[in-house]
Each structure stands twice: as structure tokens, then as C-alpha cells.
Amino acid sequence: METTDSSLNPISAPAAETPLLLVELRQSARWMKFLSIVGFIFVGLAALGGLLMLAISRFGFIFTIVFFLFGLLGYFPVMFLFQYARGVQNHQQTGDMDELENAFHKQKAFWKYIGVIMIIYLVVILIGILTYIAKAQ
């Protein structure tokens, strides 16, 4: 007589309530949300600093542009990270797979943005070094 015990088969057995990988993802989401909120505060402070520079400095306009530029550069990755965290948390509440798919899209946008900024940073550094060498000769 053949007996089948579904608990011995990991595929046909009922899965645990929340798979561990989703638990890990949700724990990350809390930190991501915290980091993005801190990021938003710093972006706001950069904008505020820019306005302050306009009021107190003689060359305030230049500083304002620089501060606003840094604020704008920082805003997008912070927004993507916040949307990623929110998507994961929404999926936790609703179980809607679309939320998770959108969240992963936001994560991709976040790392792509960071990558492109790093490439630009490297190019600027390289141009700086080459200019320095050219001037030294």
C-alpha cells in the first residue's frame, strides 16, 4: 500500500504563511523607508540652505543654484527608495503582486540612477586629472 505524505514534498505541501524571503524583504523595507525619510529631510535642508544663502550672501545666487542642484540630484534616488519601500509594504498589506512588481521597478530605477551618477562622477574626475596633467606639461 502506497502512502503519500504531502508534508515531505516541499512543492506540493502548503507553504508557510509568509515565506522567509518576503519576511527579509519587509524588514529591509522599514530601513529603506527610514533612510528615504532622512534623505527627504536633507533634500529639504539643501533647498532651505539655498534660500538662506540668497538672503545672507553677496554671491548668494551661485550658492542657491549649487544647493538647489544638490537637492534636485538627491531628490530622485530618495523618492525611488521611498517608493520601493512603500511598494513592499503595500504588498504586505494587500498581497497584490502588482505592488511588488512596481516596487522592484522603483528599485531598478534607484540603482540605475546611482550607477549613472557614479559614471558621471568618474568621467568628471578623469577629465579633471587629464586637464591637470595637460596643464602640468
Add this chain to the structure above:
Amino acid sequence: MEEIIDELALGGVQSDVLSAKAVATLTSTAPWIKFSAIMGYVVSVGGLVLNVSTGSAYRSMGYNFGSGASPNMIFSVIVCGIAIVTSTYLLLYALKLEQFGKSNIQRDLYEAFKNQRIYYTITGVLCIIYLAVLTLGLIGGGVAALMMAH
């Protein structure tokens, strides 16, 4: 048996927790994460080398920082060490995602998310420490300014 329970907790051997679209997005993100992690290594080690060489240049010009390593040097070594640790977890996250893209085994995705969680936990704790130091510095600076004014 323990292994089977473990796989059950993960949600099965093969990937069925996430949709195919979600998996495709995740695996296509891996190269960008990998690039950022490698850049993390380059920038942290490069920064340390630059700091050490600048310190040596100042010493050769006759500037004396006292005996032993300067506080600046110690600080940059600590910063570089932390950056290497965080970059390693980020790299592991990317590598496990790539591995999951090839194998479609749930355990790889679990390992990837675990590394991601560790990465964000370290970053979050560092952020809290930074904010605490910043707040203490601002309070200290404010108190010092008040004392100097009186």
C-alpha cells in the same frame, strides 16, 4: 526533514512566491547593483590611498601631526572599513540575484534578500549614528557659542 521544513519556510524549492515579471525586473537590476558595489570598493580604497598619500606629502613638507597615526588617518581607515563591509553585502546581494536568475531556486532569492536586509540595516544604523553625532555637534556648538558670547 529539517531541510524540507526549511524549504517550506522559504516558500518552496522553485520560485513561485514572485511573478515572472517581478523576477525579470529583479535580475535585470543586478548588474547596476554590482556596479555600485564595485564603485563602493573603488571610492573607499581610492579615498584611503589619497588620504594616506596627502598625509605623507604634508609630513615630507615638514608638517608634524605628532607621533603615530593622525586622527584623520584613523578616521579614514574606519570609514574605508565600513564602506568595504557594506559594499560586500551589496555585492553579495547582486551576485545572489544573478544566481537566482540562472537557477530559479528560492534559496538564492532568500540569500539575496537577506544580504539586502543586512546592507540596509548597517546603512540605517550608520545613519542613526551620524544623525546623533550631528545633533550632539550642533548642541555642543550652540553651547560653546553661547558661552563665548557671555
